[in-house]
Structures are given as structure tokens and as C-alpha cells.
Amino acid sequence: MIDCLPHTHLLRHRISRGLDLAGCHVDLTIDQRVDHIGISAAAARLAEELVAAHIGCERRLVRVAALSPSGRPVATVQGRGATISVSVSHVGGLFGAAVCGTAGVGLDIVDPAEAGPALDAWFTPDELTLFPDGDGLLRARLWAAKEAAFKAAGLDDGFRPRRVAIGQLDTAGYHWTVRSRHHRVCGRGLFMQLDGPLVAIAVADAVTPLHLPDRELLT
Ligand SMILES: CC(C)(COP(=O)(O)OP(=O)(O)OC[C@H]1O[C@@H](n2cnc3c(N)ncnc32)[C@H](O)[C@@H]1OP(=O)(O)O)[C@@H](O)C(=O)NCCC(=O)NCCS
Incomplete structure (x- = not known):
């Protein structure tokens, strides 16, 4: 664990991006906490703002x-389920939201200072072969990628990090597969590096039902 970095990073201003990821358009905003509102509520309100802008409603x-x-x-929207995927994340004083109208989206913000060797227990054998890395950010990248992928998969299952496999990873992006007892979901992701925190965004591109022998492989 790296202990010397501050756990709260301040942004100079709100960051908003429209991203194209695997043919999907994702709207993403990262902001920082204002004191009078809890971080979960702030993230949810930000997601509402992005949804409203995306579909063009009040x-x-x-x-x-x-x-x-x-x-x-x-x-x-007006009490009815909207056909738009939303994801939020918060760490320290930062919170973010991402929305996508054409695929499941996942967002995760990780403070690299909190991504220590204890996380290695949650990586797959293939992921562990990637160590040691050049810039010391591999753990943060892998962890952020797993959490973003899990969120994008939208399986409403518990988060089991070893069932989220990250492949073809480099400093810009990655491929991912999430397995639950009944489905396998795969997709693509990319990274954004802020002043300190690392942001992973994922979109889902295929859901495959698992047959019984495949399910039995999952323990
Ligand atoms: C998804 C999860 C790994 C994210 O944790 P984290 O990285 O520490 O926190 P982040 O700030 O990045 O993300 C938190 C947000 O993830 C979202 N989230 C939670 N569960 C989610 C899920 N199953 N799928 C997608 N997004 C989810 C929420 O919007 C949450 O925001 P909130 O805390 O303000 O409600 C964690 O919330 C989790 O383990 N969820 C599963 C809960 C579970 O097992 N439920 C019972 C089984 S169905």
C-alpha cells in the first residue's frame, strides 16, 4: 500500500466528456463534493443531470x-423506467456519473493510493502475470477495470472480482468478461487519468446465457 498520497484529490473544475467506446456514446462527468450534500446523493443528482441532458427532458x-x-x-423519467444505462462512483471527495443510451455502462474511480498488494488476492492467474508493471498503476487499473466492468454487466449479482476477467490491458483500455451463474457478459473499457485518481469506464457488448456444464465450472 502506498500511504504517502493524499486520499482526497481536488479538481480545478468539473470534467465533462463525451466518449466513443466500442461504437457506443458515453456521457461522463466527474465533479467534487460540495459540503452540504452527501457523496452518494451528489452522484445520483449528477447522474440525473446527465440523463436529462442525454434524452432532452427537464x-x-x-x-x-x-x-x-x-x-x-x-x-x-416521470416515474417510468428509462432505457438508458447509468453508473456512478465516488472516492474521497470526488464523484462521477456516466450514462449510455445503447449499452450497459460502468464507471469506477479509484485512488491509486488505496490500491495496495492486498488486492492481488482478487486477480486471476492471467492478470497476475502482468506484474510487475512499469508505472506502478497496474493494480489500480485492474481494480478499476473490474469494478467498472461489473457495473456495466448489470447482472444484479454480488461483486466477485475473480469472475471479472480483464484482458488486452494497456494504459489506454482493456477488454473484459464477467461471469455469473447464468450469463457471461463481455465488453470493452478505457481509462482516464486525473491528477491522482484513475477513472475506468466500461460498456457491455454481448450477453451470453450459460449452459449447465459452464455453470458448474463456477464455484
Ligand atoms: C458495485 C460495487 C463493487 C461498487 O463499490 P465501490 O467501487 O466501492 O464504490 P463506487 O463508489 O465506485 O460505486 C458505488 C456505486 O456503485 C453502484 N452500484 C452498487 N451496486 C451495483 C451493481 N450491482 N451494479 C452496478 N452498480 C452498482 C451504486 O450506484 C453505488 O453508489 P452508492 O454507493 O452511492 O449507492 C459495490 O457497490 C458492490 O459490491 N455492490 C454489490 C452489492 C451486492 O453484493 N448486493 C447483493 C447481491 S445482489
């Missing part, structure tokens, strides 16, 4: 709330 008509019991965020 901001007050949109709600983003956690689906129970998984906790996956979903958007409604």
Missing part, C-alpha cells in the same frame, strides 16, 4: 435510485 422529471437488493442505479 431535469426535475428524472430520478436515479438504487435497485434493491443489488444496489445497481436505474433511471426513471
